[in-house]
Amino acid sequence: MPAPSPSAPPHLPVARQPIWTTSGRLHGHEYLYRSPTGLPAGVDRWSAHLQDGATTAVLTALFHDGPPPGDALAFVNVTRSFLVRDLPxxxxxxxxxxxxxxxxxxxxxxxxGLLRLRAAGYRIALDDFVASRDQLAMLRYADYVKIDCRDLETGGDELVRVARAFGxxxxxxxxxxxxxxxRCTxxxxxLLQGDALGRAVTLTL
Structure with a gap:
């Protein structure tokens, strides 16, 4: 599949899944790339260059006229290129x-880049945290750590303990x-995200 064009028009399908507090308050949404037909595209299996294009497409769709309406946070998967200023x-x-x-x-x-972005007011999340060497090096810069429930089956309490080491x-x-x-509570x-609390819904922004 060709990379999404950074100059593509903003009206592209993007999926949105809510992130809730354990008390039931909406905290934010994760926004996910979708193919032109609105289907999941398996972006995590793409090359770095193609992933750059997917992130650009989501950011363009979300922020072309300023941030999305409301005050909920927008979580977006971001590649290395955006952390080191290769892409804006x-x-x-x-x-x-x-x-x-x-x-x-x-x-x-x-x-x-993480230090600079935090100083500029951006929040940082580490996705699919499994306490890899690279993730551990980035942990002190993270405002959020996201753990897949399936990884709790092997990592358990120790993975959670490590994830919260820097608050x-x-x-x-x-x-x-x-x-x-x-179990997660x-x-x-x-914070909780998943189909039991709300499925990812594809929107055209």
Whole structure:
């Protein structure tokens, strides 16, 4: 599949999935790339260049006229290129949460970029946290750490303990049942995302 064009018109299909507090308050949405037909595209299996294009397409759709309406935060998967200034981020630091995808390596330029972006007011999230070496190096810069419920089956309490070492808010992803919701709440997750709380809905922005 060809890379989405950075200059493509903003009216593109983007999926939105809510992120809730454990008390039932809407905290934000994750916005996800969709194909021109509105279907999931398996972006995490694409090359870095194609992933850059997908992130650009989502950011363009969301922020072409300023931030989305309302005051909920916008979580967007972001590649290395946006952290090191090879590609631009929208000037919406107050609303945009930069969700660092798990393939990003924690080189000095990336760590410098995270420090600079936090100083500029952007929030940082680490996606699919499994306590890899690179993720551990980035952990001190994270406002949010997102953990897939499936990884809790192997990482358990220790993975959660490591994730909160620097005070980040924990987000449970793929909460697909009431049992998983209860387990994540028991483990101290403050935020929940998954089909049990609201499926990803495709929009045309």
């Amino acid at each position: 981020l929208p000037p919406s630091a107050g609303r945009l949460v930069i969700e660092v995808v798990e393939s990003v390596e924690a080189g000095p330029d990336v760590l410098d 980040a808010r924990l987000v449970a992803e793929r909460v697909s049942s009431s049992a998983r919701r209860a 028991e483990l101290g997750f403050g």
